[in-house]
Amino acid sequence: MKYHHHMAERFDTALDRMLEVVVLFDHDMRSTLAARGLSTSRAHLLWEIHRHGPLSQRELAQALQVTPRNITGLVDGMAADGFVLRGPDPADRRISRVSLTPRGVSTAEEMRAEQQELGRTLFGTMPADTLDGLVRGLDQVLATLRPLIDRSN
Amino acid sequence: MKYHHHMAERFDTALDRMLEVVVLFDHDMRSTLAARGLSTSRAHLLWEIHRHGPLSQRELAQALQVTPRNITGLVDGMAADGFVLRGPDPADRRISRVSLTPRGVSTAEEMRAEQQELGRTLFGTMPADTLDGLVRGLDQVLATLRPLIDRSN
DNA sequence: TATTGTTATACTCTATAACTATA
DNA sequence: TATAGTTATAGAGTATAACAATA
Numbered sequence: 001m002k003y004h005h006h007m008a009e010r011f012d013t014a015l016d017r018m019l020e021v022v023v024l025f026d027h028d029m030r031s032t033l034a035a036r037g038l039s040t041s042r043a044h045l046l047w048e049i050h051r052h053g054p055l056s057q058r059e060l061a062q063a064l065q066v067t068p069r070n071i072t073g074l075v076d077g078m079a080a081d082g083f084v085l086r087g088p089d090p091a092d093r094r095i096s097r098v099s100l101t102p103r104g105v106s107t108a109e110e111m112r113a114e115q116q117e118l119g120r121t122l123f124g125t126m127p128a129d130t131l132d133g134l135v136r137g138l139d140q141v142l143a144t145l146r147p148l149i150d151r152s153n
Numbered sequence: 154m155k156y157h158h159h160m161a162e163r164f165d166t167a168l169d170r171m172l173e174v175v176v177l178f179d180h181d182m183r184s185t186l187a188a189r190g191l192s193t194s195r196a197h198l199l200w201e202i203h204r205h206g207p208l209s210q211r212e213l214a215q216a217l218q219v220t221p222r223n224i225t226g227l228v229d230g231m232a233a234d235g236f237v238l239r240g241p242d243p244a245d246r247r248i249s250r251v252s253l254t255p256r257g258v259s260t261a262e263e264m265r266a267e268q269q270e271l272g273r274t275l276f277g278t279m280p281a282d283t284l285d286g287l288v289r290g291l292d293q294v295l296a297t298l299r300p301l302i303d304r305s306n
Numbered sequence: 307t308a309t310t311g312t313t314a315t316a317c318t319c320t321a322t323a324a325c326t327a328t329a
Numbered sequence: 330t331a332t333a334g335t336t337a338t339a340g341a342g343t344a345t346a347a348c349a350a351t352a
Binding site: 211 | 332333334335336
Binding site for chain 2: 007019025027118120125131133134138139141144149
């Protein structure tokens with residue numbers, strides 16, 4: 001009984017740390033993106049195209065786990081702001097292929113560079129064994145969490 | 154040069170794990186809350202009152218880092234759904250004190266129980282030294298991240 | 307018939323500004 | 330005058346449903 005109580009406190013501590021990390025990361029990401037005129041959704045869309053090349057709006061809807069209607073709105077706004085461009089599909093005239101403008105590409109690359117910079121800030125002064133322990137712990141958390149989330153989809 | 158490149162990969166790996174944890178936690182929290190008829194904002198409001206007792210809408214606006222106008226809307230909706238209740242302030246008739254209904258209290262307690270359950274799920278099978286390493290790593294990340302966020306506010 | 311994307315409509319969270327009632 | 334909360338209005342992200350163009 002005493003043992004269980006003791007463990008419960010350790011779990012709570014660990015979970016508190018995880019939750020605070022989630023909140024602070026979310027906050028940091030939002031302000032970084034906002035400085036570039038991007039919301040979380042817009043950044044996600046930009047990133048998917050940067051990784052996979054020009055995508056149809058249907059494909060974007062699946063990648064962002066959102067209805068096709070929302071992609072229309074996101075692409076409208078991002079096209080107006082010069083991040084993306086609608087183009088025809090060579091084989092299917094129903095499809096609108098969304099690609100990045102030069103500005104979209106450079107924004108994606110800057111986001112990537114800032115992410116690496118954050119990595120250096122967070123881990124650059126961390127002892128190697130602490131970093132190893134962190135990654136090992138996170139990997140185990142992810143191994144438990146991933147199937148939990150998959151099941152709920 | 155080779156050393157730096159090596160470290161950069163280690164940082165990227167660690168950051169990737171952190172970001173995936175953030176995304177999955179966020180997803181898990183949202184679906185857990187949605188099952189109870191709560192959004193993230195509503196849950197935050199509920200939690201603040203549960204921790205601190207009845208609060209004025211001004212205090213809630215500060216706690217949620219949101220304009221007072223939004224509290225009006227959140228409280229309207231949550232009162233309609235039976236989670237909270239507006240009451241008078243004994244000393245100042247301008248103030249609307251928001252407190253939890255019995256349903257609000259039990260919802261907050263259920264959320265807390267589910268959080269502990271998640272802690273058991275994630276950490277219950279984790280070796281003690283791995284858990285220690287995880288917490289140590291997260292603490293160092295938070296020590297770097299907290300001042301970064303504070304500065305941006 | 308089925309698929310792609312759009313128009314029409316509505317809900318939640320967010321913000322600013324003007325206003326009411328208290329202090 | 331200053332504060333607490335509301336009404337009025339607007340914008341972003343989300344959802345469903347009906348529809349046009351294309352397959």
